[in-house]
Amino acid sequence: MALFTTGEAVAVELPIARIATRAAAFLLDLTLQVVLGIVLVFGVEAILVSWNADSAWRDAAAVVTIAAVLVGYPAVVETLTRGRSVGKIALGLRVVRADGGPIDFRHAVTRSLSGLVDFWILGTGLVAVVTSMCSPQGRRIGDALAGTVVVHDRSRLPWAPLAVSPPWLAGWARQLDLSGLPEELALAARNYLMRSRTLTPAILDQLGRRLVIEVCTAVRTPPPNGYPPVHILGAVLAERQRRALQRSPRQAPMRPVAA
Incomplete structure (x- = not known):
């Protein structure tokens, strides 16, 4: 549990999501991203081939499509669902602001962009695991930059x-x-x-x-x-x-x- 101070100066304790549940949610989201990425890459490739585009255009389109899936998917979904991606919904998690309030697009896109460092630059997710373990609130780099925390959404919160x-x-x-x-x-x-x-x-x-x-x-x-x-x-x-x-x-x- 962690103590949050809301905008109206109300102190509320929220149950923090830890590595195991966050990793399971991430793997589910990653599976969906891989499927979505494959579908989009082949779809865009088919369109470009029909237009007789050269290999440079096809390579650029593939890079843009993959980046859109890696960054755009979590940013858009978490914005529309107020902090709940498909994986987080399945595991009962939600991303909230540091004061316990709902996130907006700015928070979601900051977390998504930072996820390139947390998960993909080293290719192992080691950065996210280490920073989360060192943080009292289980925050990875993206959470620290966006001012967010991942909490359990299904737990009964104290009044x-x-x-x-x-x-x-x-x-x-x-x-x-x-x-x-x-x-x-x-x-x-x-x-x-x-x-x-x-x-x-x-x-x-x-x-x-x-x-x-x-x-x-x-x-x-x-x-x-x-x-x-x-x-x-x-x-x-x-x-x-x-x-x-x-x-x-x-x-x-x-x-x-x-x-």
Whole structure:
């Protein structure tokens, strides 16, 4: 398991895929790529022969076709399926961003291009195996460059905690511009809320006031007067989560944490 911090500063543990399952998925995808490559090479060759193309054109077409299969197949399929190639679907794996979110074409094509180094330059996949074994999250070079991780998609994931906004501060929080709130600060505020019941009153007040000042400075608004830090921080994080869930409606279930 590895800990991911999502865009709304929710900490979620995801089960990391290791070498055995990733290798099995890769071999299945490789089999499909070989079949697809053979079909395309012979198809393109037949077309070029019918056009009376010379050997230089046929050699160039073969190289382009093979490159398209090696790079294009995983990039296109993982983009369309949000991180699941045919092999990964069969083994229950998925490629996700470093924050646990779905990948896009940029991530997929970076992984595919880097796969030429991971798997094909040495011809043995040794680079991918060594880098994956050395990484705590099982990341090969392509994952490191793309900012992705391969996880088990079929495992039941633990529920992540949600902050709850006090009703009397919900309207104030809805007017905030949260684009300037850094991830690190949002996570620090969340950790404060989750530990609030274990802190002494003095530490709770001192640490909370400091976080409120930093958060309100980041969102460019003065803190509301007369409310304890746990209420203010809870309102800010709850509103941040509400907006994130609106942008990505298909989220795992989450349990609330009282602010």
